[in-house]
Amino acid sequence: MLQLTILNDTQTLRVSVQPGQPLGDVLHAHVPAFAMPCAGNHTCGKCRVQVSGPVSFMTESERKLLGDDAGDGVRLACFCRVEGDVTVTLQSGGSAKILSWYRTPEVKPDRSGYGFAVDIGTTTVAMQLIHRPSGRVVAERLAENAQRGFGADVISRIEACRGAGLATLSDRIAAQLEDMAAQCLAESGVSEVEESVVTGNSTMLHIYEGLDPASLAVVPFAMQSYFGGFSRRTLAGKPVYLPRCVGAYVGADITCALLAAGHGSQETQLLADIGTNGEIALTRNGTLTCCSTAAGPAFEGAGLSRGMSAGTGAICAVAEESGQVRYETVGNAPAIGVCGSGILDALAVMLATEAMDDSGYIEEDEAWPIGESGVSVTQRDVRQIQLAKSAICGGILTLLEDQALDAAAIDRFIIAGGFGSSMDLDSAAAIGLFPAALRQKADFIGNGALGGAVMLLRSSALREKSARMAAEATELSLSASPAFMDHYIDCMTFDRF
Numbered sequence: 001m002l003q004l005t006i007l008n009d010t011q012t013l014r015v016s017v018q019p020g021q022p023l024g025d026v027l028h029a030h031v032p033a034f035a036m037p038c039a040g041n042h043t044c045g046k047c048r049v050q051v052s053g054p055v056s057f058m059t060e061s062e063r064k065l066l067g068d069d070a071g072d073g074v075r076l077a078c079f080c081r082v083e084g085d086v087t088v089t090l091q092s093g094g095s096a097k098i099l100s101w102y103r104t105p106e107v108k109p110d111r112s113g114y115g116f117a118v119d120i121g122t123t124t125v126a127m128q129l130i131h132r133p134s135g136r137v138v139a140e141r142l143a144e145n146a147q148r149g150f151g152a153d154v155i156s157r158i159e160a161c162r163g164a165g166l167a168t169l170s171d172r173i174a175a176q177l178e179d180m181a182a183q184c185l186a187e188s189g190v191s192e193v194e195e196s197v198v199t200g201n202s203t204m205l206h207i208y209e210g211l212d213p214a215s216l217a218v219v220p221f222a223m224q225s226y227f228g229g230f231s232r233r234t235l236a237g238k239p240v241y242l243p244r245c246v247g248a249y250v251g252a253d254i255t256c257a258l259l260a261a262g263h264g265s266q267e268t269q270l271l272a273d274i275g276t277n278g279e280i281a282l283t284r285n286g287t288l289t290c291c292s293t294a295a296g297p298a299f300e301g302a303g304l305s306r307g308m309s310a311g312t313g314a315i316c317a318v319a320e321e322s323g324q325v326r327y328e329t330v331g332n333a334p335a336i337g338v339c340g341s342g343i344l345d346a347l348a349v350m351l352a353t354e355a356m357d358d359s360g361y362i363e364e365d366e367a368w369p370i371g372e373s374g375v376s377v378t379q380r381d382v383r384q385i386q387l388a389k390s391a392i393c394g395g396i397l398t399l400l401e402d403q404a405l406d407a408a409a410i411d412r413f414i415i416a417g418g419f420g421s422s423m424d425l426d427s428a429a430a431i432g433l434f435p436a437a438l439r440q441k442a443d444f445i446g447n448g449a450l451g452g453a454v455m456l457l458r459s460s461a462l463r464e465k466s467a468r469m470a471a472e473a474t475e476l477s478l479s480a481s482p483a484f485m486d487h488y489i490d491c492m493t494f495d496r497f
């Protein structure tokens, strides 16, 4: 697999591609709003991008379409094949926004009309208005979860249900979805939808549905409902389907991500959705075993001395060249902080340059400056990342051990979620976020939860399949696992696993 980095004014996206894959196909799949007016038929000359890295040679017909613009890395995406690790910059302007991207297998649609696919993330809510027969994204919205004022993670939301009241949190998210849906309808001119699919982790679905999530926070982590049917709520006046959860900490978002990852293939697959919670699912010989591990918000920039989300001015990439530390920021703006992908790169550079030892100790001073950015990585920041990456890698190793498997036996390592899609795989492997043997098998699918929700929106046959898959899955509890504790402690160092 090769790595393609897609840049626009404000965002960075890294995706895995096959050697020789047409750049236009990749952009079409991952950046829904990327304009290809002639649908890649080599006639309009509008799919211009700036490319750096190994790609196929320019043909005469491409040169003619580009005219005076040919040269300096300007290419037409539909002509260009990826032949190595490549960076592609989208032209500025609103036509190529990366809001929510994902990759899914082909779906045989059996539903008509329009519908909303929604992923209620603990941090972010993503919504797409979909034309169900074609799968076309007609409009979309991405917003911070309106419950964020009640806490950053699921445990604080559960506590807030006791304090501020379940109805307050429940109505707040429901109102936010109605508001986002109204905006999508107004923008698209679509007058009505037939139904919607709303996915999310188990806590988010409990709260949306108005079910008390308190039992999810205490042993034995009992569910009020596993869902897998229609909600008591409507969205834009029409029914809402809620996909089935596996358990308290492996929710419907993972059921959906597994669908998007192509669950059911003969491959031995390991899926990791890396966020505040890291959900990990292993598919092997038709069986599914899942676990969840609390990584904390460090990968989202929270809890770090200069941490921030991947907004304008966030350091999103760091590298060392000839003794110089270089960095990139979102939107090429002056650096004001560092986001998850940037801190991962920074730690990988610190390790490679021996500014930090294998234990995470910063050798010289208490902080390591990221080039001339004015932003530094502190000793405490390193410790936060150590805790987060140990939780993820420890979870992966525990799940593999439970199934008597070695990392080398995994055919495909699927990484889902927004943070996972923006990180550099080499940096992630260098700091031990996952076993090094998985590096070459890694495959990004983007927001798999939303992608799976779209699949369920378009196909009712898939709803049965996904509900069965979730009902038959085994959830491995890490909180009571001595093996997890051992791996967690081992993973705390920056040795490769």
Ligand code: FES
Pocket (backbone or CB within 6 Å): 024, 035, 036, 037, 038, 039, 040, 041, 042, 043, 044, 045, 046, 047, 076, 077, 078, 079
């Ligand atoms: S999409 Fe028209 S030339 Fe590429």
